[in-house]
Amino acid sequence: MDTCQTGQAELGLLIKQGAEARVYLSSFVGRKCIVKERFSKKYRHPILDSKLTVKRLNAEARCMTKARKLGVVTPVLYGVDPVLHTLTFEFIEGHAVKDILLEFGSNGIVEERLNDIAAQIGIAIAKLHDGGLVHGDLTTSNMIVKEGTNQLVLIDFGLSFTSTLPEDKAVDLYVLERALLSMHSSCGDVMEKILAAYRKSSKQWSATMNKLAQVRQRGRKRTMVG
Amino acid sequence: MKSFHVSAGSTFSVALFSDVTNSRELLELMQSAKMEPEVALLNASLVPDIFPVLAAAHKALVSKSRESLTTRTLHSELVYNYAASKHISESLKRCGISDQMSYILAVRFNASDDEMTSVTNLINGKEIDLEELEPRSNRDQILKHFKIPPQELAISSLSDAITCRIAARDAL
Numbered sequence: 029m030d031t032c033q034t035g036q037a038e039l040g041l042l043i044k045q046g047a048e049a050r051v052y053l054s055s056f057v058g059r060k061c062i063v064k065e066r067f068s069k070k071y072r073h074p075i076l077d078s079k080l081t082v083k084r085l086n087a088e089a090r091c092m093t094k095a096r097k098l099g100v101v102t103p104v105l106y107g108v109d110p111v112l113h114t115l116t117f118e119f120i121e122g123h124a125v126k127d128i129l130l131e132f133g134s135n136g137i138v139e140e141r142l143n144d145i146a147a148q149i150g151i152a153i154a155k156l157h158d159g160g161l162v163h164g165d166l167t168t169s170n171m172i173v174k175e176g177t178n179q180l181v182l183i184d185f186g187l188s189f190t191s192t193l194p195e196d197k198a199v200d201l202y203v204l205e206r207a208l209l210s211m212h213s214s215c216g217d218v219m220e221k222i223l224a225a226y227r228k229s230s231k232q233w234s235a236t237m238n239k240l241a242q243v244r245q246r247g248r249k250r251t252m253v254g
Numbered sequence: 255m256k257s258f259h260v261s262a263g264s265t266f267s268v269a270l271f272s273d274v275t276n277s278r279e280l281l282e283l284m285q286s287a288k289m290e291p292e293v294a295l296l297n298a299s300l301v302p303d304i305f306p307v308l309a310a311a312h313k314a315l316v317s318k319s320r321e322s323l324t325t326r327t328l329h330s331e332l333v334y335n336y337a338a339s340k341h342i343s344e345s346l347k348r349c350g351i352s353d354q355m356s357y358i359l360a361v362r363f364n365a366s367d368d369e370m371t372s373v374t375n376l377i378n379g380k381e382i383d384l385e386e387l388e389p390r391s392n393r394d395q396i397l398k399h400f401k402i403p404p405q406e407l408a409i410s411s412l413s414d415a416i417t418c419r420i421a422a423r424d425a426l
Binding site (some may be wrong): 049056057058059085086089090092093096097098099100104106107108109110111116118155196 | 406
């Protein structure tokens with residue numbers, strides 16, 4: 029959080045900006061790392077804003093460590109700074125699943141690799157859900173395939189929460205399904221492969237699958253009340 | 255002895271000792287705050303790799319720069335951070351040294367060569383290479399102290415698991 033590189037002042041080299049946070053490249057005691065800064069929303073009251081941001085930061089750190097304890101591969105957390113509103117993680121060398129699938133779409137599918145990735149996704153989500161954790165933002169840009177080991181790494185637990193409700197798990201899967209349909213339909217039915225792996229690894233898949241069918245019918249965030 | 259750059263302008267020197275015979279004396283010196291030069295002494299069997307110690311050191315430095323140390327000194331803060339627990343005295347007891355301890359990791363911030371030499375003289379033991387950290391670490395003790403489940407071990411090294419806990423302690 030202190031090595032100065034070209035670009036932004038203290039935090040490092042800015043590599044991405046999202047709706048909630050900025051991502052910088054930096055180094056932590058000699059190791060390449062990512063610094064994620066949750067920026068303050070100026071329209072909020074300053075005291076509330078600070079409290080909310082720190083709360084979200086801590087929730088993200090907690091969910092990541094919980095995911096690790098459940099056996100889901102996530103980047104190693106190097107530090108949490110409540111004053112600067114930053115999280116420092118290990119830098120994962122590799123490509124986002126989104127980029128890999130887009131490449132498959134344009135240059136042809138490598139069947140074996142696709143199957144392997146889909147299976148790993150299914151297994152990872154199953155472990156999360158069985159452990160009562162919902163990722164909240166399952167898209168292919170939040171999954172990285174590690175260079176060399178080809179291990180799938182889940183990132184961005186900023187929207188995750190604990191829940192054992194089949195509804196929440198089904199919505200989690202539904203978000204992924206929609207994302208795949210909109211971006212990667214040229215890769216074939218990846219979702220089916222993911223769900224197959226999910227069913228095999230999860231102990232509570234049937235309730236979730238039933239709910240998923242319901243959610244597909246009506247769309248999400250519709251509790252059909254009132 | 256090895257030196258690391260923990261943050262802009264701060265160095266961190268580390269030395270590993272085995273067959274230490276005067277741990278009781280060292281403990282007394284520390285508790286009466288008469289240790290010269292000030293050094294942090296860690297139970298080396300709980301250290302599989304130097305990286306988590308560096309993470310704890312970084313955290314301690316940041317706290318110090320903000321005048322928000324939880325313990326009395328920078329060095330005791332490091333031991334407290336390494337334990338990844340919010341219980342201060344328990345952490346210092348478990349991760350610091352005890353009476354009969356013979357395997358110790360000594361660390362000091364911004365140490366000059368002279369200071370490190372006096373640390374080496376202060377400790378009655380044999381200085382060994384940091385490469386010995388891994389084979390000499392007590393795996394079972396580490397798994398127990400940091401509560402690392404087998405699922406996590408399957409996807410992570412001990413060093414990474416400990417580092418995560420050190421980083422997230424205050425968020426939990």
